[in-house]
Structures are given as structure tokens and as C-alpha cells.
Amino acid sequence: MNIVILESDHLQILLDVLRKRGYQVIGPTLGDGAIVYDGLNTTANLPIGWTDEQDGGTYRLKKRNDKALFGYNVGPHSWKKYLLPSELRLWKIKRNGNSFQIVTENEATQKFAFIGVRSCDIHAISIQDKVFMNGQYIDQHYKSQRKDTFIVAVNCGKAGGTCFCVSMNSGPRATFGFDLAMTEILEGENHYFLIETGTELGAEILREIPHKEASEKQKCAADDILKNTAEQMGRSMDTSNIKDLFYRNHEHPRWNNVAERCLTCANCTMVCPTCFCTTIEDVTDLTGEHAERWRKLDSCFTMDFSYIHGGSVRSSIKSRYRQWITHKLATWIDQFGTSGCVGCGRCITWCPVAIDITEEVDAIRKSEPVSERQTTEAVEIKGS
């Protein structure tokens, strides 16, 4: 693959070219004491010289001692903010005599260019592609947003305190799913990006921006940075036989333990870049003549989520946490052929009581009731 150098001063040209081609350019900006995704008019809107410190239940912005444009990890937002909006009107309905008439919303026409998509989030987008575009029914809204999305990936120059993409095979280097991928390099006075092209469109856009061939030394510098990032992972998760681990531990004392801490606040599902559950809300005006149907992001941590006549299927906290983590790490594999976790660490950082998905997996793995393990192993031996 042809790798080129883009001087950091020329990044603005990339934004301009994309805007000229009709893209709404979205990228990381500073907002509400965090790094959040928002419209990006100029590179001056990027969190220049900022980084973040993340740990269980902790997120703090901190100044860097350089002018890095992408020297931080993922914040509370993910790209589902744009691809799977938290609220979406599906249709309006009007009473018409004793019948009714429905007017549906039309496909969006805006095209998004996402700047600074991390490898974990590329994996997350590809997972949601499977959920919404690979089944018997297609989510047309998602599909229409997705088909014109231009993705500029940024390879991570550092790992966050809650990152574990290496365990999930989803980073830190973007390997697919991008139009352009950048690695940011700061060497004294030199500040530039190594650019890989992923698509023909990416190459076409790159031709409109001044760039030059990368030297072997520069390529090596980028490789070193990524190697270093991979070694810095704040968390790790043993994923071996993880599906069976959860399938055979539906009953495990750890679920009671986590239920004592979990507030069922749903933060983890809101920040998770793959969580896709939605609910339907019908609203009516005061005249009773007009109503609307809205689709809103939902969470398996609410009591309503599993409500059927007579009560909720999952009324205990432990069953709701178990549903979430089991879906993410086990049943997702049967449903969509991939894990539902990309190791971005958001659920750990944004959990108000610092429940840690990697720690919970570890706890279940290490304290599996002996009978469970032996039975399964015996079956495995017998079967093999």
C-alpha cells in the first residue's frame, strides 16, 4: 500500500476538500469537560494539546506538553451518535374519519465525514453494519447514513487506562473499514501524518491535498508508535472459549456480587459503540388527531425492557447485568458471528461505580464453580 506524508498544517485542506464535496465533517472537539464528537469546521476545533486520563469511573482532561491533534483516546461519544441517533421520528399519523393516514419520514440526505475514527470504533461500526444491514430486514435509516460515510481513521498513539483492543483483536491499528487512515507523528519541530488509503475515493481525495512519499524511516516511526500503544493497554481480557464460559455460568455467585454494585443506570449501554437496542414511543397531541412514532435508544438495564404482561422477565439487577455482558461477549457471537465488544473501555470509564467488564470476566473465569467446569471439561474430553 502506498503510504504518504501529510504535514499537520495541511490537515485543514482535507477538511475543506471534504466540505466542498458536500460532507458534513464531524470530529473530536472539546465539550462538557470531555472530548466529544461534533461538527468540525477547522482543525483549530480539534482538542489540540489535550489528552485524557481514564480509569474505572474516571475521566479527566489533561494538558499535553505538545501540540498533538489526536493525543487522546475515545470519549463518551461514539459514532452511533450519527449513525444510530438517540431519537428518530419514524412516522406521523393523522386521524382520517375513523381510519388514519401515515406519513413516513424520508431518507436523510446528509453525508458524514468522520475524522479521527479509532480502530476499535471502526470494528464497532462494522458490527452495527452486521446488525442493521445483514439480516432479513434492513434498517433503511442506518443504511442511508452509512452508504455515504467517509471515514478518516486515526491510529492510536497512546492507549487509555481502560483500553483493551489488543485483547479483542480490534486495534490499535486500523486495518479495514476506512477511506484514509492516519498515524500522527511528533518529532521535535516536525509534526506530520502518515497516511494510508483504504478506498479509491480516499485516494481521489488525497490527490487534492499536498503530500509526499513517506521514507522507510518515517514508516518505521509509525510502526514503533503503534507497537508501543499495543504494549500500553490499560486492561486486558482473556477471551478464550468466552462464549461457553458465559453459557455454562448462567448461575454463578459473581452475578450477586456485581448486582450489589450495579446501579442499572444504563450508562454502559449508552456509551457502548455497539449497543443497538431501541424502543418505540408513540406520542399524541392534545387534540388526539395527530400522533407520531419515535424510535429511541433503549437499554437492557431498565425494567421496562423485558416487560410482558404480569411483570418483567428480568426483574433482578443481576439478571440485567448478566443479560448485558452475556449478550456482549457470548450470545452476540451466535447472533452475528462476532463479539459485541471491541475493547474501547467506555463502559468501564463511564460506569459511575467503576464496574469493569474485564474484571467481571476474570472473576467468573477464576471462580467458576468446580462442578460446572468439570462437567463441561468431561463433556469436552468425551466429545474430542
Next chain:
Amino acid sequence: MKSIIPEPMIPKPFRIHRKLKETHDTYTIELESTNGADGFPFSAGQFNMVYVFGVGEVPISISGDPSIPKMLRHTTRSVGTVTKAILKLRSGDVLGVRGPFGSHWPVNEAVGNDVIIVAGGIGLAPLRPVLYSFISQRDKYGKIILLYGARTPEDLLYKKELEQWRGRFDLEVKVIVDSATGNWRGNVGVVTTLIPRIQFDPLHTVAMICGPEVMMRYTLKELQSRGIKNENIFVSMERNMKCGICLCGHCQLGPKFVCKDGPVFCYDHIKELFGKREI
């Protein structure tokens, strides 16, 4: 410009042709498409999302005859906001319908076998289409046995039809209630107690069960103890549903989506999930 939502997400208007009272809280509504010509083809066991203007939408299984697609029938018990609103509607009022969704009972696969239908309470509603299909092709099946349990004699659905079916020589219909007053001359007890009283060929029998999960659990045990194989037992499962098209995530039962993989499951495919607490 294309609509943002797939067509199955848009309710179609259906007019209430007739409303039949089944019990004190359960009604059957007969619906006709407002644009006349269209029928509503479905398979026995499938469900619709039924919308009441401005109130909301709920999944309800189809309880009518699959060979008469012109008349769509739903039997519903008024337990929530939407089902209560449905019961306030009158003939001529219009409901929104999306569907049909989900899997169906193995009506064709059961050809040549004895069949046992076990229903509890309103669980008879999604099984009535199966009975219609069996009766219309009676020659194709061996024994046809219906075991039906309800809480009290007053909670029995489709009483007239039950009596008709029971009057036929080619159907075996047994009804039982959990509790009854002195006027009841029938069986009293749980539906599982009927199973030892019936005769069938266990290796060539297909069983279809619908009712509360606890009732299905004990029915399964009884049927298994009589030698019916797991792959010949079918159950209908229930979960919260919002979309019906496998996009909203609500209806998950372990790795299964009840709206798409179910509601009718071969027991053999969900035996690891069945009866697990709060799954």
C-alpha cells in the same frame, strides 16, 4: 426519495368487522383490510404488531383460520394499556396492523404423525389456527389430541368450538380447569395430569405447546416421560417486542430473537435456554 423505515414498520389500517366476547376479559376481534381486496396470508403460530391510534402497539398472535386469509382474527386479553384500548373499540373502528411476523407451527412437517396440542389459558389462541388446518386436512394425520387447561370454567376460550370439536369422532379433546364451583362436571386439576390418560405412538407424535412458561415446563416433562423426542416437541415463547423485525433487541432469549427465530421453537433448539431463570 425512499422512506427511512422498512415497509414492515408501517401499520396498515384494518377495520373491526366484529368483536366477540370470549370471557370476562378476553375478546376476539375480526379484522378486514380497509382497502377491501387484500387478504392477510399467514401461517399458524405467527403474530402481528397491533396498533391503536395514539395509544401504542403490542404483539398479538393470530387466532384465525389460515385458509381464510380475508378475515384476520386476534384473540386478546385486556391486561395492558393497549389491549384495554382494543377492547374499547367498536365494529367499524380502525386498527393498525404490521405483520405477520415470526416462525410457525410445523403443520406440514407433522403430516403422517399423531399430534398432541397442549394449551394453557390464552395459549389456545395461537394454536387454534393449527386445529383449523388439521381439521381441514384430517386424513393426513393420525390421532389429533387437544389438551386444554384454564383457570376456571369461565376462563375457557372458544367454548362453542371446543364443544363442536369434542363432538367429533376423529378428534380427542380434553378440557381441565384449575378450580371450579359445584356446577362444573368436568376435570379439575392442571393440564399435565391429562397426559397420562391419552394414548399415542410416541415415536411418531408431534407435540405443540403454548401457555405460561411454568405450564410448558411441566408439560414437556410429562411428554418426554411418555417417550416423545425433543425434536418433535414445539413450544411458543413470549418476550417483549417493539419492532417485530429483529432490529430493536427486546425479544432476546439467550442467542435467539423470539420475533425472528420464534415465537414457535423446536424444543430441541432451545432446551439449553428453556426454564433458565430471568434469561
